[in-house]
Amino acid sequence: MKKTLLASAIAILATSHAYADYQFELGAVYAQGEAGNTDYDGFGIGGEFHFDKVDTSKGPLAEASFLDKSSFVNFSFLSIEPDVKNADEIETTDIGGRFVTATNLIIEANWTTADAGNSDTDTIRVGVGTYLSDNTDVVVSYTTEDDNNADVDYLDVTFHGVNPLSQGASVAFDVSAGYIDTDTDSGYQISVGGTYYFNKMFGLGVSAGITDVGDTSSDTVSVDASFFPSEQFELSASIFDSSTEFNNTDIDSDGIMFGAAVRF
Template identity: 30%
Template sequence: MENLMKFSKTIFSALLLASTATFADTYNGEVELRYFGNGASVGDTLLIIDNVSSLQIRGTYNFSAVDTTNKPLAEADFLGKHSFINASYSSIDSDDSNYFDLSNSKSIGAGFYIPNSIFYIGAGYAELDDSNDTVVSLGITPIDGLLITTSHNDEAKDYSLNLSAKYVTQLAGDTAINLETGYKKGRDAEDDFEEDKDDTIYVAADYYFNSRLSVGAAFIDAEASVYIIRSRYFYSEKVSFKAEAISADNQGAFNLGAAIRF
């Protein structure tokens, strides 16, 4: 954790420097620093656990330059169908003896939009201490701003029906809206050591007041009901800050982040 804290100070200094500079309206990469209170991030999955905190460094690189002109800054890469690779590392601290074995998590992933087609393919690998999981996704982009995917992870022996959709559309002026939804069918336990898994339903929406500021909410209905309020603000074309408040079955968590683009 100490080394990651030193690195976070370097990132913060870079954020201050970048906020005073002038850049073109394009970027290729983004580096983000996140802090989770009462939780930890494993890849794109959030674990909500009392008395657990984590610090995550996450990087994304788009293979072609992302043009942010006349687009919500947070959605420019998605709207432009830019293929990417990302990676993250989390350092985890726990004051709960039940979770002393948690120390760090790592992930790597990629997404590719096949040129001159509507098809998308993605893959990811996540590792939490001695456990790991691999996921493969297939998707289509039937219209501009819409991506529909289905995924399979090697943790499950058989494919479980699941669909995810994300749609971003621009409204009047600089305003825009992001809509997300997902469904995953539950499955019965495969042996006496497992428990049945319920169906999972996910819905989310973000409203962009302009190209820089968004406020949104999300709801996840699974083994627990999770409610999320979130916001992201771009201080400049290259520097952004985000915050999330999370509630799940009388447990509260939060996520604070800062990012720089290059």
């Protein structure tokens, strides 16, 4: 549950804007849902600082940073509170950045820590890639996760692209595949996603992913939307449904997240 919520929060916090160039953005999210038989509520905040002004004229506003090959540093904080008496909150902090050189080399790095009372997880991710064209990139990442002295390592490759269509529309895609190695088992993860942008201001997306490691498998489907009612303000929403099977026991999770962000 922690990974699904964090990924959704980061995705929402990392979008915004319109035709005016920008350099800094701030966002917030509210989440609620159910994991297993436990309800939860949560909130998050995030920010992103770009080293140079981001040109927003190259395509959908939500893809402005990617299309402008922008370099930035960012942060996010997410707190999830289970609806259980005396339960510990799950607090996740992420700090990272993306750097693009003049030769289109991409370097990424993230540090994430999740605190759930008696359970702490620290994650470090580094990635290297390149722009294959002005609107497509590929990044190979290595991630190591220490969950209460249980180590998990990930190696994955991700493609992202934005293709223009007629009459101001465009479509974006994401494809990711990775290898997972734990202390006792190994496995894989695969995810695909696409977003249709009706214009520069409004987009609808859907994504799906599967993970299989040892006797644990999971699948997740999400639907996302982003809308810019003005040049420097975004409203966004995300709905997800996830199922995890462990030792022949199924655990279902679902949730919805609302976000808002400003750029200046």
